[in-house]
Amino acid sequence: MNGFHSYAPGDGHGLAHDPLNSIVAPRPIGWISTLSADGIANLAPYSFFNLFNYRPPILGFAxxxxxxxxxxxxxxxxxxxxLVSEDLGPxxxxxxxxxxxxxxxxxxxxLEAAPSSVVKPPRVATSKVTFECRLSQFIRLQKADGxxxxxxxxxxxxxxxxIAQDLIVDGVYDTLKSRPxxxxGGPADYFTIDESRRLRMTRPA
Ligand SMILES: Cc1cc2nc3c(=O)[nH]c(=O)nc-3n(C[C@H](O)[C@H](O)[C@H](O)COP(=O)(O)O)c2cc1C
Known part of the structure; x- marks a missing residue:
């Protein structure tokens, strides 16, 4: 297509770096703590991560x-x-x-580990928001051809x-204060947010 770099991903992107995760960006980071069957703590970041449901809250990572x-x-x-705040980046x-x-x-x-309340894996003591989760589904991904x-x-x-108390202002959770x-994309890019970039849009009735 004229004026577009078009490609079928299966044939390669033809660029210096795969643009995929720079396009679907910026993404929240799923910093996931677990325990092995032997009780060894594990902690790793996953940016193929998101929240998928409100009630009950369901989140996932790939x-x-x-x-x-x-x-x-x-x-x-x-x-x-x-939650990974800016200061916890390194x-x-x-x-x-x-x-x-x-x-x-x-x-x-x-990092200091803090005990969780209802699950066994510990949480990151300095993380300002933590969600304790029970596995609900485990899905192996498939291609379109199965x-x-x-x-x-x-x-x-x-x-x-x-939720750390200081992130709740007048009863409202303040996303900016958490400095997520x-x-x-690329090998090393991260972003953060600040008040100057806030937009408000109400939904049509
Ligand atoms: C910001 C960031 C995001 C990442 N996102 C993913 C991801 O979505 N999926 C994945 O498989 N690996 C991802 N990785 C790489 C894993 O963190 C890495 O392979 C890690 O060693 C996995 O740890 P584990 O074996 O303890 O689970 C990411 C790394 C970073 C730094």
Missing amino acids: STGWKDSVRNIQATGEFVWN AMNATCASVPPDVDEFALAG GDIDTWLALGEVVMIH LLRG
Whole structure:
């Protein structure tokens, strides 16, 4: 098409870097803590992540390949989502290192673990919002022709929520105050948000 860089993803993007995750961006980060069957804590970031339902709240993330987080969730049925604020960026980044399953990534990143209330995996003590989740569905992704892909979508019902009091202003949760770190694209881009970029749009009746 004239004026467009058009390609079928299966044939390659033909660019210096795959644009896909720069296009669907910025994305919230699913910083997921789990426990292995042996009780070793694991923590890793997933930006193929989102909230999918209000009541009950259901969130999910996709693991490209059979990684420690999905292995642990399959074994225990539990995980915790931890909000990544800007100040926690370096620690979050440290937890994406590819390390053996017997390495506790809380210790690796110098993070304190706090006990959860209703699930066993710990939460990140310094994360200002954490959701305790129980696995509700585990889905292996497929191509349009039905062929299996080595990508696994874990969906969990949020059974307990912890919000730092200072993020609640006059009874309203203040997204800006949490300074969420958002994943851009390319090898290293992240974004954050500030008041000057706030837009308000009410829905048509
Ligand atoms: C910001 C960020 C987002 C990431 N998103 C994903 C993702 O959506 N899916 C994925 O499979 N890996 C993702 N990764 C890579 C994983 O974090 C990395 O493979 C990690 O070692 C997996 O840890 P685990 O084996 O302990 O689960 C991401 C890394 C970073 C830094």
